[in-house]
Amino acid sequence: MVIEGDKFNIQKHRAMQKFEFALSKDEVDKALVGFLKKFNNKKFYYTSSSCAGRIILLHDLGCKKYSYFVARWHKKVKVEEVLDNIIKFCDGKDRSKGILLFRQEPIIMHIVAYDLEHAKGILEISVKNGLKHSGIIALSNERCIVEINGNERMSVPLVYDNKLLIEKKDMPQYLSSIIDIANKNFEKNEKRREKFSEEILKI
Numbered sequence: 001m002v003i004e005g006d007k008f009n010i011q012k013h014r015a016m017q018k019f020e021f022a023l024s025k026d027e028v029d030k031a032l033v034g035f036l037k038k039f040n041n042k043k044f045y046y047t048s049s050s051c052a053g054r055i056i057l058l059h060d061l062g063c064k065k066y067s068y069f070v071a072r073w074h075k076k077v078k079v080e081e082v083l084d085n086i087i088k089f090c091d092g093k094d095r096s097k098g099i100l101l102f103r104q105e106p107i108i109m110h111i112v113a114y115d116l117e118h119a120k121g122i123l124e125i126s127v128k129n130g131l132k133h134s135g136i137i138a139l140s141n142e143r144c145i146v147e148i149n150g151n152e153r154m155s156v157p158l159v160y161d162n163k164l165l166i167e168k169k170d171m172p173q174y175l176s177s178i179i180d181i182a183n184k185n186f187e188k189n190e191k192r193r194e195k196f197s198e199e200i201l202k203i
Contacts, residue, residue: 008114011143012046015112019047029074031190032109035197042203044114045122053107053150053189055182057085057158061098070100076183079175086158086171100159102175104182106150106189107131107196113144121203122146129196150192152185154178 019040022028028036031052040046055077057070071085082102089100113119119136126134126148138145156178157165166174 007142008112011112015046015048016040031074031193035201038201044118046112048110048112048145050109051105051107052193053105053186055104055186056102057082057089058101058103059089059098060101067098076186077179079172079179082175082179083172086175090159090162090164097161099157102154102156102158102178102182104152104154104185106152106185107148107193108150109148110137111146111148113146116144119144119146122148122200125199125203126196129199130192131196148196150189152189154182154185 019028019036023033029050029052032050036047036050052074054072054074056072058067059070060067070089071082073081086100111119111122113122116136116139119139123134123136123146126132126146131148131150133149133151135147135149136145137147159165164171
């Protein structure tokens with residue numbers, strides 16, 4: 001499966017325009033900016049979306065369209081900053097609906113390849129570097145997309161329908177435990193991402 005050369009280049013040009021606009025708005029994950037600039041110079045590839053990994057508080061209303069971030073960090077977090085955001089959420093107008101989730105998410109990146117062989121090359125490097133949840137998610141004469149997806153992740157409900165699922169007095173200690181796990185996962189993800197980035201720039 002090969003994307004027609006002109007079509008691929010047109011798609012890449014449009015994607016790079018969006019990338020430059022996102023850069024100008026400071027909307028690109030800072031941990032990935034240097035890598036993305038280098039990788040997107042390659043002839044047979046370009047990235048369409050990416051996140052290096054993050055820790056978030058998500059208000060889940062059962063539908064992606066209406067769910068939103070209460071807070072998000074592209075770094076390791078401290079108990080105090082997470083707890084402050086939980087308290088603000090519980091005092092807010094939306095507290096009576098849905099679930100408040102504490103999540104740690106790994107790298108996710110979408111790479112468009114010129115053809116199946118180039119896509120396979122990306123996938124092999126991903127798996128070799130421990131990103132075993134990666135895969136080819138689209139294959140047609142329009143697009144050949146590889147999703148790079150990390151392993152380390154967690155999702156913990158903290159509030160459900162305006163009720164803390166942990167006693168208030170126990171929340172700091174509980175948060176300390178889950179944040180310790182999340183931060184360790186974040187470090188592991190960073191190491192995998194850095195190793196993957198080094199290898200993929202060699203192709």
